[in-house]
Amino acid sequence: MTLDPITLTVIQAGLQQVCDEMDLSFSRAAFSPVIAEANDRSDGIYAASDGSLIAQGTEGLPVFVGTMQYSTAELIRLIENGSTSPPEPNDIYIVNDPYLGGTHLMDVRFVRPYYRGGKLWCWLSNTGHWPDTGGAVPGGFSASATAVEQEGLRLPPVKLFKKGKLDQEIYSIICSNIRVADQRIGDVKAQAAALQVGSDRLDLLLNRYGDDTVQTAIKELRARASQQMRQLISRIPDGTWHSEAYVDSDGVVDTRNQT
Numbered sequence: 001m002t003l004d005p006i007t008l009t010v011i012q013a014g015l016q017q018v019c020d021e022m023d024l025s026f027s028r029a030a031f032s033p034v035i036a037e038a039n040d041r042s043d044g045i046y047a048a049s050d051g052s053l054i055a056q057g058t059e060g061l062p063v064f065v066g067t068m069q070y071s072t073a074e075l076i077r078l079i080e081n082g083s084t085s086p087p088e089p090n091d092i093y094i095v096n097d098p099y100l101g102g103t104h105l106m107d108v109r110f111v112r113p114y115y116r117g118g119k120l121w122c123w124l125s126n127t128g129h130w131p132d133t134g135g136a137v138p139g140g141f142s143a144s145a146t147a148v149e150q151e152g153l154r155l156p157p158v159k160l161f162k163k164g165k166l167d168q169e170i171y172s173i174i175c176s177n178i179r180v181a182d183q184r185i186g187d188v189k190a191q192a193a194a195l196q197v198g199s200d201r202l203d204l205l206l207n208r209y210g211d212d213t214v215q216t217a218i219k220e221l222r223a224r225a226s227q228q229m230r231q232l233i234s235r236i237p238d239g240t241w242h243s244e245a246y247v248d249s250d251g252v253v254d255t256r257n258q259t
Contacts, residue, residue, distance in 0.1 A: 003217055011209060011217040015055035018201040019043045022126060023057040026194035031186025032131050040129035043194060045202070046072045048113075048120045054218055063103060064127040071101030071109050072123050075157045084157050087113035087120065090164035092192055095157040096133065098148065105133045105152040106140050108187075110160070112195040114202060116211055124198045128191055130184065134177040143252050153177040161192060 003011075022043035030036045042060030046053060051072030056065045075093060078084040078100075084093075093111040096102055102109065111125045133152030136142045140151040148154060153174065160170055171188070175181035206214055249255065 003213070003220060007209075007213070008217050008220060011205075011214055012055075012221055014205045014209075015045060015214075015218075016058060018198055018205060019045060019055050019057035020059065021201055022124070022194040022198040023059050025197045026126060026128065026190055029186075029190035029193055030128065031183055031190070032129075034131060035128045035187060035190070041127060042068065043124070043126040043198065044068050045198070046123040046125055048122050049076075051076050051123060052222075054122060054222075061127075064107065067101055067103060068109065068125045068127060069101075071095060072111055072125055074100040075111055075123075078157055085159065088163055089113070089115050090161065091159050092161035092195060093157045094155055094160040094170075096153075096155045097157075100156065103127075104140065105135070105148070105154060106130050108133070108155075108191075110191045110195060111157070112161075112199070114199055116206065121206075121211070122202075124195045124202075126191055126194055128187055130178075130187055132179045134179070138179055160188070166192075 023039075023041065026041050026043060027036055027039050030041070034040045039059060040061060042057060042062075042064035044053060044056040044060065044065060046069055051069050051074075053065075053069045075084065075095065079086050087093075091113060094108065095111070096105050096108045098104055106129050107127050108130050109125060109127045111123055113120050114122045114124050132139055134140075135152035136145060136150045142150055145151050155174070158170060160167055166188070171185075175184060178184060209217075
């Protein structure tokens with residue numbers, strides 16, 4: 001199938017709009033000011049086979065958009081090797097492990113499988129910065145921490161929602177490890193609701209243009225993105241390049257460091 005440029009551009013914008021609506025729903029529904037006001041969150045659509053990025057929101061936090069494809073890929077890997085239970089419709093996995101494609105423990109990811117005709121079509125994922133996930137100090141930013149466990153509760157991919165229903169036992173484990181636990185349900189429901197919005201909007205897009213047409217558009221967009229990136233890299237002159245960065249203090253010793 002060959003798509004004309006106008007149809008390709010419209011579908012590209014439609015996929016981005018799905019993510020933008022997820023972002024907006026997440027921020028509007030979230031309890032924590034760091035999400036609701038600072039928009040410390042992101043949403044995206046990821047490939048069913050390998051978790052690679054399909055589309056992202058225009059207002060998503062870049063550090064989340066850049067890493068969610070890796071956490072989704074890790075989830076797929078763990079499902080395939082039997083370490084994590086396989087997905088079913090309306091399941092939502094939760095994960096914040098920085099060693100499984102994450103950032104720090106306060107950046108909590110939700111991942112939901114999206115089905116068409118009983119077949120996994122893609123993954124919908126979002127990340128929100130929770131104010132606290134336990135650990136030695138409120139917020140997890142301990143300058144004296146020597147192990148990740150000292151920063152908060154570390155979660156591998158587990159199903160927080162099973163067939164659309166919140167698993168109260170897993171949620172209780174989370175709440176028993178964090179401060180001001182009764183407020184977290186607002187962020188949990190906001191993240192889950194944003195993924196539901198994404199599922200609903202993706203339904204509308206696919207119903208309008210057809211699954212095959214949208215899949216063709218995604219394949220073409222990824223090919224063009226690869227070509228554009230290669231062209232940009234080719235403009236960089238051959239040579240060795242260096243950069244410098246400074247840290248005013250590590251929080252323990254008041255000394256400026258250069259890296």
